[in-house]
Amino acid sequence: MAEDLSITRGSKEEQYQSLLPQIQALIEGESDLYANLGNISAALKEQFGFFWVGFYLVKNNELVLGPFQGPVACTRIAKGRGVCGTSWQQEKPLIVPDVDAFPGHIACSSLSKSEIVVPIFRNSQVIGVMDVDSADLDQFDTTDQKYLEQLMSILAQTIPADFGF
Numbered sequence: 290m291a292e293d294l295s296i297t298r299g300s301k302e303e304q305y306q307s308l309l310p311q312i313q314a315l316i317e318g319e320s321d322l323y324a325n326l327g328n329i330s331a332a333l334k335e336q337f338g339f340f341w342v343g344f345y346l347v348k349n350n351e352l353v354l355g356p357f358q359g360p361v362a363c364t365r366i367a368k369g370r371g372v373c374g375t376s377w378q379q380e381k382p383l384i385v386p387d388v389d390a391f392p393g394h395i396a397c398s399s400l401s402k403s404e405i406v407v408p409i410f411r412n413s414q415v416i417g418v419m420d421v422d423s424a425d426l427d428q429f430d431t432t433d434q435k436y437l438e439q440l441m442s443i444l445a446q447t448i449p450a451d452f453g454f
């Protein structure tokens with residue numbers, strides 16, 4: 290298949306509605322988690338131009354940096370630390386309109402201004418989180434949350450039953 294994305298202009302809703310089926314086509318049938326996380330990061334960055342898009346995966350009870358697109362980032366995050374570790378601990382998505390106002394935010398780059406983190410659930414357990422950062426304040430809302438949660442459940446279906454790190 291051709292691996293070109295069709296980039297859509299329009300509302301945020303329209304952009305996600307165009308992008309999600311394309312990502313689904315890219316990742317379904319591929320059981321390698323890292324390949325799929327790489328393509329998801331690239332597709333979101335290409336469509337929306339986010340500052341940083343990537344993944345942290347739970348390994349030995351901490352989050353470890355996985356595939357991403359954007360500037361270099363911190364490699365390990367403890368449970369309950371920063372936005373990512375808090376989302377993992379609370380097992381729910383977090384939208385942070387102003388990272389400087391989030392107690393304990395981990396600043397990988399001073400250029401990042403707002404952030405959304407969405408857990409990846411598999412068999413009701415958080416196996417990692419998706420983290421998206423913007424260079425603009427207040428970039429993310431419940432539309433992003435809705436579609437990124439959908440995307441994480443599409444992703445979870447590609448993970449083989451015998452998956453483990």
Ligand code: SME
Pocket residue numbers: 341362363366370371372373374393394395396397398401404420422
């Ligand atoms: N800001 C995140 C750390 C990861 S970087 O933004 C890529 C946090 O507070 O968990």
